[in-house]
Amino acid sequence: MPLQMKLVAVTLDCPDPLALAAFYQQATGLELHPKSDADFAGLNGEYGLFIGFQRVDDYRAPSWPDQIVPQQLHICFKIEGALHEAEARLLEMGAGKPDHQPHGDKARVLTDSAGHPFCISTR
Template sequence: MTLAELGVVVLDCPDPRALAGFYAELLGGTVEADAEGDWVDLTTPDDRALAFQASPGFVAPEWPRADRNAQQFHLDLTVADLDAAEKGVLALGAKPLDTDDRSRGWRVYADPAGHPFCLCAC
């Protein structure tokens, strides 16, 4: 039994519309932005999705250096029950990163290596 299914891969960046446009040109698909342009979705012709999120302090990585700016995206994982999924990921070794607002439809954690991911209620 799995705890979650992959919702969307989200890339943090300084200009979500521009980066979504690049990937739309590369992969094809349709781009939809929120009113502010802080969040942009790309749906590819094969119904796969990428999202792009504004990150004001974004610093590009110095590839292939793993010791500098290594976290460049996070995963949004869709779950049916946030509380049950939270118990499961904590049991697997995840650490909560954002516990201030439990009323939201999403929660933020770090995997055992420190990469952030969100559990999102479907």
């Protein structure tokens, strides 16, 4: 019988926790945790899921798609509406768009302000 485990938090390493929290807050509409500070910030997600951002000295951004600096983590988001509209809005907010796009018209791989790759999809 498997353990009864519930995912309650995901934490990303980054150089500036408040800036990365602000990026994801603007992208998702999640609420900033009231005890967020320059060393650790977080967003309160749906169903009790917490997304944390912790300061790491000498942080090195992932170099996706090559693995010279591994991606460490990959987050996927389901979006409402047109994929190209969500992509354009995220790019305006400071997301990056790698040249390599392995999913064609089904999804987009973008990078957050700390270089972590993430996908957006309508599925």
